[in-house]
Amino acid sequence: MTNTPSIIHAKWVITDTTHILKHHALVIQSGLIEAILPSGLAKERYPTVTHTTYASHALLPGFINCHTHLTMNIFRGLADDLELMDWLNNYIWPAENKWLGEELVYDASLLAIAEAIRSGTTCMNDMYFFMNATARAVTETGIRAHIGLHLIDVPTAWAQTMDEAFEKAILFYEEYKNHERITPTMAVHSTYTVSLPQLIKAKKIADDYKLKINIHLQESPQEIAHVQALHQERPLMRLHKIGMVNPDLIAIHMTQINEDDLKILTATKPNIVHCPESNMKLASGIAPISTLMQHGLNVALGTDGAASNNDLDMITEMRSAAFLSKISTQNPQALSAETALNMATINAAKALGVDHKIGSLAIGKAADFIAIDLERIETEPLYHPISQIVYAASRDQVTDVWVAGKQLLKNRQLTTIDEKALLAKVKTWRKRIQNTV
Template sequence: MIVDTLIHARWIIPVEPESVTLEHHTLVIDGGRIVDLLPTGLARQKYQGLATENLENHALLPGLINCHTHAAMTLMRGIADDLHLMDWLQNHIWPLEQKWMSEAFVRDGTDLAIAEMIRGGTTCFNDMYFYPEVTAAQAIQHGIRAIVGLIVIDFPTVWASNTAEYIEKGLALHDQLRHQSLISAAFAPHAPYTVSDEALQKIRTLADELELPVHMHLHETLHEVEEAQKQNGRRPLQRLHELGLINPSFLGVHMTQLSGDEISLFAHTGAHIVHCPESNLKLASGFCPVAKCLAAGINVALGTDGPASNNDLDMFGEMRTAALLGKAVAGDASAVPAMTALRMATINGARALGLDNEIGSLSIGKSADVIAIDLSCLETQPLYCPVSQIVYAASRQQVTDLWVAGRCLLKQRQLTTINTADLKLKVAEWQQRLAS
């Protein structure tokens, strides 16, 4: 039988079923989907591939899913480091955005982010930033899967003058994306302290009607929670719950300030947490109690946050940090084991985005969003357990090949849809402008 692609690998880690590692198996791809997964000897007898990859030292994984990004902020990477969150935002990032924000800024910054994510094994990202139509266009051009945030914020920016215009433009973009197979939309109200009750009620109604996720910063810092209590006597999570937003379509990003009762409430609603451990550490925002949240039954996914506050889009780093930090916070070395961290970066992310029937594991019938990791490097030798080695020792530089819906976007470390020389020139031009 002739198929599009055969990938013969030393190991395949499908993620589902959990804790399964297949040795000397082959992934069979046709029409952009996984049509079979079987021992390599049988695959060679049964299938002939129009393209065949022999990856004798590699592990195949589902593509990593970055559930929280501000992709275009790659152009501000390292420009305002080692500051408190509100100082960083109010005195540095927001003034820069006010001066330089444009379609060109988002286009070039998103291109840089997509290049970095593909080279780092990310096949899908969930974004929140201005000009989401530009982010969508660049994702389409380069072949990566994306959920673009229909951002809403109370104050005017270059993209919209008021909440009504933010919502109107977001709905128009959602309509434009209806027939895109790799790109979809989510409502992205920025944070409780920047979006009013009236706007949030409108978003909840529209999200219910359109069956869209709602992606929002929440309980990011103690300061955020304390200020909310001073102003209206309620913690932000309580306020959003009373507005009907905390439900199975809600993604709460950061969530570093959670009481036991709030963990129970969140678990009961079926809402999702997007944990951004490295950004939280860098901004000293606090620690999400991941082990307690997982034990309560909450689906916890991973995100990098923006590259201006992380300062990278490295999901391998996030997996490792999530596992190590989770152990330290819980005071338990068995908390957040390697397989759990890998699931947070794959199937948990897919579930949070409502895409778990399509991506997040190497299962027959799902989209062929696949990455190959070379584990023959000295840094990952000797090798006893591939999953542990990937989470605790491997780096993103060991990702050699990547496919989204069966299309190869990274071939032996070379990007296939992005001209890196041209991209570097554009980034250098932006560096000169922003530095001035």
């Protein structure tokens, strides 16, 4: 099938952080980038098709949010500024116990996807229960997602036993293994909620199906103490012993890293997902990102769930990553704007094993890109586009978003989500949930 290409011009085209092209155009054909040309040349070469110009904008690869729990958007702001166990025991778990199900997960995923698109995210790496409901929301809205086969040894409305969880995981894999925009991953909750035999079983499935494995790992000092009390070893070592720490692992959080951990990480090269805002808000700890990068590790960026952030905004997440790295290393040169943007794009694509498809703008890659209007009061004078995007822009400057060539946000309007109907549903959920906690 050949369609008419669409040609999108912009003042700047940031194909990756080392290439900022001025007055260029993307030629999009069948969901892919067919060419990247100077605007003049594009107009000459495609005289008969429609050209669209973003005169004051930068086009750049869409953000890839490398750690989400989309459903948690429905609990955003339910309770803040609390001790973790108080928050979970008295707010999140009672609400989940009462309401967890297809309807909640679908509606909440839709809310999260709406927010993600409106802040320039084109792909998420999600883990939560009822992933089929999230997958439905992803399919309908046109966004891209990696969705975890969610394994946690706690009985829920999703799965009463681990056997049931494994069974549903495999069914989900079979249903979505060839989906155009959904990629199944393995998503093991943690080393304190999944036993060693179950971890080994999960690894076997991941190896057989060639899936990346996500896991919350060494998020806080409390986790380390808890796992050491349970198993007399640190979580990372526990995974290392069964061969799970390798480039197919996506280790989320990793705020607690000692010398031994660093040796294991350096030797085995798993991917790290840094979630600075969640780590700050929950007071979990500070991942030593600069050190990890200096040791050659790939570090991507994620927001975590909106209930501990409280947003899915990758622009503020990049900014927070840079700020936290600078203050914690006492070095203003640590984690530049360019590095932050890499973490939110190409590094995330590498972590997910899809950097041949997304994460930068290049010929043959998917047309997953966004337009950010930079000629605004808030981002002028414009000396350097990447500095303005990371350090000064806000999400409302993301005016347009495309995934696989399809426009999902057009001049700030969602094209695949009925915003009014969604907000009405969310209001109903608020009343239900408020009556539960």
